[in-house]
Amino acid sequence: MADQSVRMVTAIVLQSVFFLSDSPPKPSIEIPGDLKEKESVSISCSASTPCPHSPPQLTWNLQPDSHNMTEENTDGTFTTKIQKSITLSHEHDGFIITCSARYPVNEGKGVKTSEETKTLSVSYAPKNTSVSIRPSGLVSAGSWVILTCSSRAKPPVSRFTWFKTYRDGPIKVSEGAFYSFIVTDGGVYYCVATNQLGNQTSSEIHLSITGDLLVGDHFIVKVLGIILLVTTLVIFECWLKSRRSTKPQEDEVEIDYVNMVVE
CATH class of the missing domain: 2.60.40.10 (Immunoglobulins)
Structure with missing residues (x-):
């Protein structure tokens, strides 16, 4: 009984000190490392709980109306937590988790809120x-x-x-x-x-x-056309060269014939 009374007094003192600042501390989002698609992981959000009889209310966008659990730590302090197990997919990559903690103050007459966000990185x-x-x-x-x-x-x-x-x-x-x-x-x-x-x-x-023709036929026709064109040019060039080489001989024969007629 004495220990319980001491804890109650300690919790009340902690709660009073806790809310001296304008805003309470942010909740903590825990995500396992090295996330991969098709794996099942458990993600949690937790917040310090100065007074277990008046714990904060945690909510997040992973699951509406999540069940809040208040646990006692080994050092005698308390933590309120929510968690959810999900099977990862590529659609979770880049997903932003937002967790809010609402702390009651002034014997429940008021509320102070803090928020934390984290982004999932899924391979x-x-x-x-x-x-x-x-x-x-x-x-x-x-x-x-x-x-x-x-x-x-x-x-x-x-x-x-x-x-x-x-x-x-x-x-x-x-x-x-x-x-x-x-x-x-x-x-x-x-x-x-x-x-x-x-x-x-x-x-x-x-x-x-x-x-209309097949591509293979088009290719063959093009190649044959190029070969025929080159062959024609070569034959014409050879004929032209032979023509130039035989023309002087024809001129000499014509001059000899004229001389014979004159004689």
Whole structure:
């Protein structure tokens, strides 16, 4: 009984000293370190309780109407606490936790409030992975195209891998956030974004070619046309050179014939 009376008197004295300032101390939010998606963690908010018979009322945005618990510490002081267990997802990253403590004063006739905030930092595997193409729409054979892979991840994506789909299955064609190449045929492409927590595959993007002929036929026709043009120029140059070399001989024959006629 004596110990309990001493504690009561001590609590009253502490409460009187506690509220000499304009505002009470802020509550404390405890968050486990190294948060990752899909993990279940327990987050708590606690506040000093000078008088256990008149504890502060804690509220936060993690859960409305949270159950307040007042606990006695090993040193004889008291703490009021609320807590909640949650399964983390990438949507929790950047979430701001706000915890308020309302202390009754003047025998419950008044209230003093203090508040604390903390931001969650949650690591997660790549999300919203997508592919874009430039130029968009139909492209012609022999032109350049640039494929871009984008993704949201924490930590950031460490590797982008590009694949092209064939009849026998996908084949890796490149690495990096950008993949540029000269178009020779159409096809279906996609990328895979990877970080240390996992990976995600983008949706497929279809590269379409303009014209009635197949892209392979366009390429072959262009190559054959170039070869034919070069061959024609070479033949014409050779004929021109041979023509120039035979012309003096023809002039000499014509002069001899004229001399014979004169004689």
